[in-house]
Amino acid sequence: MVERRGDSSEVIASRYILDELVGSGSSACVYRAWDEPRARPVAVKLFHPGVDACTLNRQRRELRVLGRLHHPGLVRLYSGGVEKGRLYVVTEFVEGPTLGQRLLDGPLPGEVACRFGARLAAGLDHVHAQGVVHRDVKPGNVLLGRGGVVKLTDFGIAKVMGFTPLTEPGGVVGTAPYLAPEQVRGDEVGPPADVYALGLLLLEAVTGVREYPGGGVESAVARLYRPPRIPPGLSDCLTESVAAATAADPEDRPLAADLAGMLSGSGG
Numbered sequence: 001m002v003e004r005r006g007d008s009s010e011v012i013a014s015r016y017i018l019d020e021l022v023g024s025g026s027s028a029c030v031y032r033a034w035d036e037p038r039a040r041p042v043a044v045k046l047f048h049p050g051v052d053a054c055t056l057n058r059q060r061r062e063l064r065v066l067g068r069l070h071h072p073g074l075v076r077l078y079s080g081g082v083e084k085g086r087l088y089v090v091t092e093f094v095e096g097p098t099l100g101q102r103l104l105d106g107p108l109p110g111e112v113a114c115r116f117g118a119r120l121a122a123g124l125d126h127v128h129a130q131g132v133v134h135r136d137v138k139p140g141n142v143l144l145g146r147g148g149v150v151k152l153t154d155f156g157i158a159k160v161m162g163f164t165p166l167t168e169p170g171g172v173v174g175t176a177p178y179l180a181p182e183q184v185r186g187d188e189v190g191p192p193a194d195v196y197a198l199g200l201l202l203l204e205a206v207t208g209v210r211e212y213p214g215g216g217v218e219s220a221v222a223r224l225y226r227p228p229r230i231p232p233g234l235s236d237c238l239t240e241s242v243a244a245a246t247a248a249d250p251e252d253r254p255l256a257a258d259l260a261g262m263l264s265g266s267g268g
Contacts, residue, residue, distance in 0.1 A: 110235050116144075138178045
């Protein structure tokens, strides 16, 4: 349950002491917290109350699957649960900004973007091998830690392949500027959608400009009428990787493992 310890610190599940608020959204808030039994910092994502029972059941099921994901390119899920109708998720805490925050200071050098991209693609390869599609790869969901650490986070709308999705068929799930064309059309979404989003992320990382800006509908529909514009002057490796990852047809995109190889210079 959610309780109070002492006169100020909120405690989750009798062990996670909440500290500062580090992020918030329409469905949840994220706190830096302290795991007392393990004596380690963690991040606690605390969902707002009022979630229906059906959604809670699906979230419990997906948490069990996501708990199997262990990769250096992914934020580690430690635990999660639902108490008194309120879902919480506990992950490792990464000290550092998101990629989105970093890009406010300007674009990344091409070699840095390639290195980050290769690590993220390798993480996605692990995710896909476990039968999971992230569905929301974007700069705000990439954490940059010390020593060049790069980790993908926030599997809140991930889809476990073979399970009933969290939204009705035909619904659009994700963040408009990074949706794959099949997501915009409401088609079946699989691992190629994550590869496409990573391609757009890399393009934004080296240009400092969001390729499909504007409002939700305007941004989402734009990719159905024109491909991403890859500027001249990028390395051959980066140009080829972004072009392949953002192919309009999902079947024409590389697997995440192949994209990791391309970005690290060990693949075609």
